[in-house]
Amino acid sequence: MNNRALGKLPKGWGGLTYDWSSDQRVFKGMPWNKAMMWIFLLSDTFIFCSVLISYMTVRVSTAVSWPDPSVVFGLEVFGTSVPLLLIAIMTFVLISSSGTMAIAVKYGYEKNRKLCAIFLLLTAIGGATFVGMQAFEWTKLIVHEGIRPWANPFGAEQFGAFFFMITGFHGTHVSIGVIFLLIMARKTWRGDFDRGRKGFFTNVTSNYRAIEIMGLYWHFVDLVWVLIFAFFYLW
């Protein structure tokens, strides 16, 4: 369903009942793979919410004092300790990669092959930088601070378990995203989307819409980091 046909349909709440009570597809004007990405992201949101809520349950219910994140994640810079410095830089890097991804999606809409590929590559570099800094953070915490999933020198034992689970699960998402971004950048640069080349695994005709769907995933990863930053590092 193209823009003109969509424009004739009812909008807002009336559109909601119209779409859901119509005989055919519910998500009008939306390709099935985009709808499926949204539904996957919804289920992924449930996973991350469950993890964060169980973290809250454990942190509230323990009678032992919880380690102070701004001390644990502080960084020594020229002799003075700055709280959460590395985490702040990681946040800015991930937000920047989200910004470049949004611009890549815009150029994907416009079928601008070169700029789209360049911004996809920039996004992948941002994501890889993020994962690199996370590896540095983990190394520091495991080797120098002695934090383990079962014990740590700062306070409640559960701290390590939740830290490694939450940031590890998020880091896995970022790593998978970087791999897919690199694949997408290559496909874009090669002109797969312009020529409608068949996919290697799927045998589906390539289309610039894949960039938009990739973008949804990447923005979601950024979104989850916003929640983790607020609840785990700042709280």
Place this chain on the structure above:
Amino acid sequence: MSQYKTQTHKIGIYLWIWALLFVFSFFSYMVDYLNFEGLLRWTLILVFMVSKAALIVAVFMHLFWERYAIVNVLLWPMTLMVLLLGIMAADSIYTLSTRLIYFVAGS
């Protein structure tokens, strides 16, 4: 004409949202840096978090321009998560009280 809905926005809107996300992130970092405590800290953290999340979902993920059919599918299940949050908050406070009574005070 394309078979599906296409969207064209000027690059400016993305740069604006990008800048806003930077500003909100800076503010939420300042909450920690300036050592705000208690209710003020939690409120500010939540306000900045929700603002950032809303900007990302609405503009970067284009949900603002989508039809209500998908918007409602995505946002209503989140009320279930808020419900779970409330239940587990109440439960964990109860668990804490029993631990304080039997482990800390009792030992």
